[in-house]
Amino acid sequence: MGExxxxxxxTKLYGVIIGVNDVNLDLQxxxxxxxxxxxxxxxxxxxxxxxxxxPTEGQVSVLGQNPWSNVQLFNxxxxxxxxDSFYDNMSALEFVTSLARLSGMGQEAQDRAEQxxxxxxxxxxxxxxxxxxxxxxxxxxxxxxxxxxxxDFLILDEPLTGTDxxxxxxxxxxxxxxxxxxxxxxxxxxxxxxxxxxxxxFVLIFGGRILAAGKVQEIRGxxxxxxxxxxxxxxxxxxxxxxxxxxxxxxGVEIDQEREEVMVLTKDPGEFYAGLSQVVxxxxxxxRELTSADDKLEAVFNYLMAAS
Amino acid sequence: MGEIFRMQLxxxxxxxxxxxxxxxxxxxxxxxxxxxxxxGVSEIKREIDSEIIFRNARRGIVPETSEQVLWxxxxxxxxxxxLKLTEDAILWSGREMSNRRATVIGEGNFIIxxxxxxxxxxxxxxxxxxxxxxxxxxxxxxxxxxxxxGMELIYxxxxxxxxxxxxxxxxxxFYGTSVLGQELDGKTLTYLFTRPLARWKFVAGKYLGIIxxxxxxxxxxxxxxxxxxxxxxxxxxxxxxxxxSLAAIIAYNAIFLLFGFLIPRRAMIAALLYGVFFxxxxxxxxxxxxxxxxxxYLRSIVTGIMQVEVPREISRIVxxxxxxxSLLALLIIVSISLLLASILAARxxxxxxxxx
Numbered sequence: 001m002g003e004x005x006x007x008x009x010x011t012k013l014y015g016v017i018i019g020v021n022d023v024n025l026d027l028q029x030x031x032x033x034x035x036x037x038x039x040x041x042x043x044x045x046x047x048x049x050x051x052x053x054x055p056t057e058g059q060v061s062v063l064g065q066n067p068w069s070n071v072q073l074f075n076x077x078x079x080x081x082x083x084d085s086f087y088d089n090m091s092a093l094e095f096v097t098s099l100a101r102l103s104g105m106g107q108e109a110q111d112r113a114e115q116x117x118x119x120x121x122x123x124x125x126x127x128x129x130x131x132x133x134x135x136x137x138x139x140x141x142x143x144x145x146x147x148x149x150x151x152d153f154l155i156l157d158e159p160l161t162g163t164d165x166x167x168x169x170x171x172x173x174x175x176x177x178x179x180x181x182x183x184x185x186x187x188x189x190x191x192x193x194x195x196x197x198x199x200x201x202f203v204l205i206f207g208g209r210i211l212a213a214g215k216v217q218e219i220r221g222x223x224x225x226x227x228x229x230x231x232x233x234x235x236x237x238x239x240x241x242x243x244x245x246x247x248x249x250x251x252g253v254e255i256d257q258e259r260e261e262v263m264v265l266t267k268d269p270g271e272f273y274a275g276l277s278q279v280v281x282x283x284x285x286x287x288r289e290l291t292s293a294d295d296k297l298e299a300v301f302n303y304l305m306a307a308s
Numbered sequence: 309m310g311e312i313f314r315m316q317l318x319x320x321x322x323x324x325x326x327x328x329x330x331x332x333x334x335x336x337x338x339x340x341x342x343x344x345x346x347x348g349v350s351e352i353k354r355e356i357d358s359e360i361i362f363r364n365a366r367r368g369i370v371p372e373t374s375e376q377v378l379w380x381x382x383x384x385x386x387x388x389x390x391l392k393l394t395e396d397a398i399l400w401s402g403r404e405m406s407n408r409r410a411t412v413i414g415e416g417n418f419i420i421x422x423x424x425x426x427x428x429x430x431x432x433x434x435x436x437x438x439x440x441x442x443x444x445x446x447x448x449x450x451x452x453x454x455x456x457x458g459m460e461l462i463y464x465x466x467x468x469x470x471x472x473x474x475x476x477x478x479x480x481x482f483y484g485t486s487v488l489g490q491e492l493d494g495k496t497l498t499y500l501f502t503r504p505l506a507r508w509k510f511v512a513g514k515y516l517g518i519i520x521x522x523x524x525x526x527x528x529x530x531x532x533x534x535x536x537x538x539x540x541x542x543x544x545x546x547x548x549x550x551x552x553s554l555a556a557i558i559a560y561n562a563i564f565l566l567f568g569f570l571i572p573r574r575a576m577i578a579a580l581l582y583g584v585f586f587x588x589x590x591x592x593x594x595x596x597x598x599x600x601x602x603x604x605y606l607r608s609i610v611t612g613i614m615q616v617e618v619p620r621e622i623s624r625i626v627x628x629x630x631x632x633x634s635l636l637a638l639l640i641i642v643s644i645s646l647l648l649a650s651i652l653a654a655r656x657x658x659x660x661x662x663x664x
Contacts, residue, residue, distance in 0.1 A: 050502050053657050069654060074504040083660065085495035089323050101311040102503040145499065
């Protein structure tokens with residue numbers, strides 16, 4: 001099997017807004033996570049990959065073919081789009097059967113639709129209209145239509161959004177299973193640990209650029225090189241900042257007098273958190289609020305962006 | 309293409325859009341019913357009947373069965389309505405007639421009581437007007453037919469303005485323009501455009517779905533309105549109105565579908581402006597431009613089938629093309645629209661706004 005996906009100077013502009021910026025990427029077949037915060041360009045990238053958008057510059061090829069204006073490629077690609085939209089008066093079975101027919105199936109369309117729906121545990125509700133479904137049921141339906149024609153390359157855009165833990169588990173298992181069957185899968189998500197459970201191959205995208213691509217270990221290492229941001233709020237941020245700098249491993253401090261906030265940068269969050277309570281107690285100040293900005297993927301990506 | 313067709317049919321007949329269609333198609337029937345029951349139509353009929361009597365009489369047509377009535381030395385014989393003689397005027401159906409107009413001979417049964425002359429309102433026999441034998445023929449039915457034609461014209465103009473010119477345009481405005489917009493707004497286009505389906509099949513399937521979904525209800529609505537009008541004009545009238553109504557949804561939907569692909573999010577406004585400026589205003593401008601409008605050819609077809617003699621100078625406004633040419637012109641309009649829509653569908657980017 002050749003290359004799964006190849007992008008060369010791939011750029012997409014919407015007017016003056018940059019959707020995807022000069023992306024160069026080579027992906028081999030397998031299960032790959034496309035990780036980036038909301039608005040990072042994931043969806044634009046996937047639309048370019050699935051031929052829904054035409055590149056402003058550069059090119060992309062999927063399974064060795066240019067996806068733009070190439071409807072035959074969709075025999076081999078399955079897409080679970082991000083948007084939670086359906087023909088609400090149809091049932092899941094009707095919906096998936098219709099799309100199976102559009103994939104060129106004849107008599108077997110309904111059987112194949114039933115199989116696909118069974119695979120995502122949707123058999124129970126597949127005769128009810130989609131309008132009545134929960135978010136999880138809708139996600140399952142969306143995945144069923146993406147796999148009904150048994151594509152070689154499955155693209156899932158935020159497949160876990162709004163799902164409950166059981167559904168989440170099942171979808172993750174399905175992805176792993178399909179991967180084991182030899183399918184290539186590109187899973188887009190803005191939540192690191194979700195994707196981590198399905199694959200250790202990652203592509204990080206932010207600001208329309210590919211920041212890194214490779215194994216998760218490499219990326220984690222990369223992330224560790226950048227300081228974590230921790231914000232503390234108390235009545236005397238200057239005094240607190242002084243104490244923190246003196247006693248804890250800190251790489252930088254920003255003080256916002258007005259908001260009564262200290263923003264700490266540290267490369268060693270473990271030791272920082274371990275010693276923090278002692279230091280705060282010693283100052284006699286009371287810290288009202290402590291938040292780690294690093295919980296947000298976006299913050300991490302901002303670091304990576306600055307570094308690249 | 310079959311599946312897209314089926315889906316479109318289901319969307320129109322199964323979804324919320326069916327109510328819109330029901331409304332569009334029941335309104336004209338209600339309007340016609342209202343006009344008929346409010347007496348508007350019977351008033352027209354009575355006027356026309358009286359006109360028939362006078363015209364026949366003016367030609368000196370006296371059926372053998374009629375009786376001569378003399379008043380102030382002049383012959384008066386009337387049919388249909390009520391004739392009342394006063395000292396110096398003749399009231400016919402309550403309307404005062406001049407002496408000259410009253411100096412006529414008609415046909416009918418007369419009853420004279422207490423110095424008043426009453427005419428039995430027996431209607432003259434109706435006959436289909438035909439151009440070959442009609443207006444130039446003399447005889448008892450010549451004027452009847454002439455007026456009958458006038459009445460048919462009034463009704464066919466009414467039905468034409470109601471259906472091809474308004475309702476069909478409106479239906480196309482709702483359905484044709486929204487073929488793509490609906491899938492874009494509903495964010496469902498992705499499912500269809502990421503399938504191995506040639507885009508022209510998408511266009512064709514959607515288009516045929518609309519036409520088929522609309523054709524039967526539209527036919528029923530036109531028939532209902534026609535029956536309410538008393539099934540006037542026979543097959544030529546209803547046949548031509550049905551034909552142009554169907555031709556109208558076929559043509560307008562194709563044009564508006566193209567609008568949908570040209571400017572998906574503003575298609576409805578563009579189609580509305582087109583409808584008002586092109587199909588209403590420009591179509592009456594006798595300067596070639598009206599020959600670019602759909603209405604012009606629809607009118608040509610109606611006047612052709614009903615064999616209305618349209619004076620040359622008016623035919624440039626109303627529509628003076630032959631039926632085959634008109635059908636060909638519509639076919640060309642439809643083909644070009646669908647072809648362009650298919651090209652756009654294959655070449656243009658259709659951006660679905662992201663969830664975020």
